[in-house]
Amino acid sequence: MKFAHIADIHLGYEQYNQIWRAEDFSASFRKIAERSIEEDVDFVIIAGDLFHRSVPSPKTIKEAIEILQMFKRENIPVFAIEGNHDKTSRDISAYHLLESIGMLNVLGLRKKRVEGEYLRCKKVQNVYLVKGQMEDVEILGDRHRSRWQLEKIIPLLKPESENSVLVLHQAVKEVVDIDLDMAYDLTITDLPEAGYYAFGHIHLPRMYEFRGRYIVYPGSVERYDLREASVAISYKTELTVREGVRKGFVIVDDFKPEFIEIDTREMYDVEIEAENADELEKRFLEVMEKIGEDGILIVKMRCPEIADIKKMNEVALKRASYAEIRFERRVEDFEVLSVKSENEFFTDFELKLLDLLKGEIDEREVYDFLMEHYLRQSQEEVRHETEEKTVEDAKGIDKKPKTLLDFFGGD
Ligand SMILES: [Mn+2]
Known part of the structure; x- marks a missing residue:
């Protein structure tokens, strides 16, 4: 049994107000679909945030359909839950629209009974728990929930055996704690026993092993913000270039995950400090030598003197598809007030x-x-x-x- 675990696709996200950026996000999803089909997966899990917004545009919905159709043509079912970005406060989300045309199988609590080729339904109090079934593998999950709702919902998502996958779009404390500055919704001890935990929400790829099981975040399919830059360049006293975050998805074979990297547009996170405007400009030009074409370039500069930002921005735009120079005039350090939490x-x-x-x-x-x-x-x-x-x-x-x-x- 082999499946693709994808999360945080964010279709329709026009990052930096650039239309081509939304195209990058769908291009990445398309690459992942192609690769999953090549890998001959039995099914696909989308662990939330397929869309960037809960009300995707017709264009974005069309893109989603075109890519999901690739799976459909190969008879590969897709199971999904809504994330915090694309869940709705009403009953119907874009996911249900895709489900009604046979493109998705939506997991979770529903008001009405839903059954299908790959979906089973269990009555829980006055609602229905809809879960996936692929041969002998049970797939449980529910859409993104706030912390207070989770307390009540998690006990309902108890798999019948270890031959199971739990799909959630939430942050797990132990995984977040590694190095992320992020609030968490759950701790590992809150989770029921399952064979594999197909999670979404954390945009950096993370694999956390405990007792031979894996809690996995494939990360977003594209670079969602600067923390996910592909290259980090710093020039304070000397020029250093560091490799950033990999982007991709996860192939799970017999409950063992493997991260599959996909090519994405480069994003450069650059920091430059200098003592005067001339030195700043010189350092900036030196950094520009390291920048590939068609990337996204964000430069943070600190200097006591005012520099010609407009000119540097023009230079940056000759090479990058998008460039942003943030200048901060460095002044004497001042005392930071402590604020009560x-x-x-x-x-x-x-x-x-x-x-x-x-x-x-x-x-x-x-x-x-x-x-x-x-x-x-x-x-x-x-x-x-x-x-x-x-x-x-x-x-x-x-x-x-x-x-x-x-x-x-x-x-
Ligand atoms: Mn997300």
């Missing part, structure tokens, strides 16, 4: 709420979270009362969810 000011509930309100806000999730918080309080208050009140609910006037899981299901 927010943990000292807020309660656990408030911290979780603040967490949910960061970045792109998922209104539904915030609503669910608040409902859960206040429902729990009111439930505790009425615990001693009788349950005769349910007669009212039966009229259907006030359709309160029966259980929390009613909130969690997709379509």
